[in-house]
Amino acid sequence: MLRREAGSAHLHSVFERTLDEERRALLGWSLGMVALAGTMLALYPTVHGNAQISKLLDSYPQAFKSFFGVADYTTGPGYLRAEVFSFMAPLLLAILAVLWGSDLTAGEEERGTIDVLMANPVSRRRVVAEKWAALATGVLVVAASLGVVIAAVGPAVSLQVGWEALWATVVASGLLALLLGSLALALGAATGRRGMARGITAIVAVAAYLLSSLAALVSWLRPVRWLSPWYHALGVDPLTTGFSLFHLAVLVLVVAACVGAALVAFDRRDLGT
Amino acid sequence: MANVSKRYRGGGGVEGVTLDIWPGEVFGFLGPNGAGKTTTIRLLLDLIRPDRGTITLVGLDSRRDSVAARRRIGYLPGELALYDRMTPRELLTHFAYLRGGPPWSEIDRLAAQFTLELDRPIRELSKGNRQKVGLVQALMGRPEVLVLDEPTSGLDPIVQHQVHRAIRDAADGGRTVFLSSHVLSEVAQVADRVGLIRDGRVIAVERVQDLRGRAAHVVDARFAAPLPPGAFAGLPGVEGRQVAGDTLHLEVTGALAPVVGELARFDVVDLTVREPDLEELFLAFYESADAAA
Incomplete structure (x- = not known):
């Protein structure tokens, strides 16, 4: 076996290398999350209990309020929903997950490193599984950094939000991002092309967001909103309802389906051609 | 495979x-x-x-x-x-x-x-x-x-x-x-x-090894006097024979002894014998493959 003291290098498995390659990016994204949540929290005292803003928002059309999720803007959960979780935080998490997920195997194929990697005695399935595990770890860590900041700084600005509601929302945001990242991984594994994986996933993400948001306004969209992963993650309003095992299970199942597809597709292909 | x-x-x-x-x-x-x-x-x-x-x-x-x-x-x-x-x-x-x-x-x-x-x-x-x-x-x-x-x-x-x-x-x-x-x-x-x-x-x-063994030797010689017509013709293993005045170019497969024996009958001024490298052999191979195609 390798003797650690001889080589100072600490990277061993594909999982470790994949995480290590992104360590700076992950730190950056986490800091971005902290900055986003911190800024929003810092502004909260200006709206908290502000009757004028309440009145102003009340005057907005219901459709506007539903779409942008600005109901009860002056309470803790309402403010967080409107400013953090309705769009910005899930979007940033999804961008991280999709950029990274699409790069996991397709990036190695495009850069040509897949040849030396797959010359090693490791199965293609193991490579995909370890890379996905790194993606999941990274995305959930960045999502968690968001929850930690809100939980830690919230009380200082009198932002009150239930423990369960906050973490249910963080987990849902993380799972939504992981779902899109896993889809991008599967598309990259099936085609070997990052650009294609990113493009298709971006279309899916936008469609999922619009379907979930518009379903609140457009009655004929309601019956099909279950098609949108965004609906299962954030459309069901975890900041109010807390953990919904059913909707989280739907997300987990779709993630599992994407990973399964990635494992099978990558195993069958001619690599790097 | x-x-x-x-x-x-x-x-x-x-x-x-x-x-x-x-x-x-x-x-x-x-x-x-x-x-x-x-x-x-x-x-x-x-x-x-x-x-x-x-x-x-x-x-x-x-x-x-x-x-x-x-x-x-x-x-x-x-x-x-x-x-x-x-x-x-x-x-x-x-x-x-x-x-x-x-x-x-x-x-x-x-x-x-x-x-x-x-x-x-x-x-x-x-x-x-x-x-x-x-x-x-x-x-x-x-x-x-x-x-x-x-x-x-x-x-x-x-x-x-x-x-x-x-x-x-x-x-x-x-x-x-x-x-x-x-x-x-x-x-x-x-x-x-x-x-x-x-x-x-x-x-x-x-x-x-076989390629080398099959390789022809290339013999180039120059003589003090122009060669008589028919010199070096009909020797065993000699393939490409070119005679021009006092110079001789031969491609010889197999033993060199007959050629060396014949050379000794003339007044040789300059002599080189070389093995063609694999490059030439393969180029020859390619050309014949091309011709066949």
């Missing part, structure tokens, strides 16, 4: 390739760029899959027992791409782990042998030094089979020589080396047998 075919949609690939490589030999795989060398090698490594045919490596099916087969192969890709942000030490540690553990002492020894710097990021290394990283990762763990795609491209002559010695050492130690190259002199130096691939088909497999 038996009757292996692989076609790409955009053209290219290999067709009906059958090769038997013997344990402990250095097999040179020779052909111009784009002939199918890299395709063949990537089939061996199970990076791409054949449309038809089977490949057996050290008794293992390259598809079904892919992981077990790769455990026994060291591979240097032709278009070597490495993880640029890692240092050689990190990359080699990573691969050593995936390979299940050549000891670091061996990696250190190989790195020293090739004078490879281990702790600078790979992106800062010259092409030659990257190639050394590729060689070390292929050689470490002493795999039974070495598959080297253009191993000396971009290396300076000293390192090329080291690589050739490492290849010979591996073969002398009973390991099998599959070496692709478009440089004939390289193959001639280190290989036991040579396979020639062209347009996706293997058109010849020869022992280097």
Whole structure:
């Protein structure tokens, strides 16, 4: 076996290398999350209990309020929903997950490193599984950094939000991002092309967001909103309802389906051609 | 490998390739760029899959027992791409782990042998030094089979020589080396047998020794006086005979003695006898293949 003291290098498995390659990016994204949540929290005292803003928002059309999720803007959960979780935080998490997920195997194929990697005695399935595990770890860590900041700084600005509601929302945001990242991984594994994986996933993400948001306004969209992963993650309003095992299970199942597809597709292909 | 075919949609690939490589030999795989060398090698490594045919490596099916087969192969890709942000030490540690553990002492020894710097990021290394990283990762763990795609491209002559010695050492130690190259002199130096691939088909497999044995000697001589007509005609083994005044050009296969005997009857001013290099032999081969096509 390798003797650690001889080589100072600490990277061993594909999982470790994949995480290590992104360590700076992950730190950056986490800091971005902290900055986003911190800024929003810092502004909260200006709206908290502000009757004028309440009145102003009340005057907005219901459709506007539903779409942008600005109901009860002056309470803790309402403010967080409107400013953090309705769009910005899930979007940033999804961008991280999709950029990274699409790069996991397709990036190695495009850069040509897949040849030396797959010359090693490791199965293609193991490579995909370890890379996905790194993606999941990274995305959930960045999502968690968001929850930690809100939980830690919230009380200082009198932002009150239930423990369960906050973490249910963080987990849902993380799972939504992981779902899109896993889809991008599967598309990259099936085609070997990052650009294609990113493009298709971006279309899916936008469609999922619009379907979930518009379903609140457009009655004929309601019956099909279950098609949108965004609906299962954030459309069901975890900041109010807390953990919904059913909707989280739907997300987990779709993630599992994407990973399964990635494992099978990558195993069958001619690599790097 | 038996009757292996692989076609790409955009053209290219290999067709009906059958090769038997013997344990402990250095097999040179020779052909111009784009002939199918890299395709063949990537089939061996199970990076791409054949449309038809089977490949057996050290008794293992390259598809079904892919992981077990790769455990026994060291591979240097032709278009070597490495993880640029890692240092050689990190990359080699990573691969050593995936390979299940050549000891670091061996990696250190190989790195020293090739004078490879281990702790600078790979992106800062010259092409030659990257190639050394590729060689070390292929050689470490002493795999039974070495598959080297253009191993000396971009290396300076000293390192090329080291690589050739490492290849010979591996073969002398009973390991099998599959070496692709478009440089004939390289193959001639280190290989036991040579396979020639062209347009996706293997058109010849020869022992280097046999090629040499079949090689004609080229004899050029100049004489003090013009030769009489008919001189040197009808001697055994003489093929291309050109006489022009006091100069003579012969291509001789087999024994040289009859020609030398005949030369002695004349007043020779200048004489050169040389063996054509493999380059010329193969070029001749190509031309005849072209003529047949």
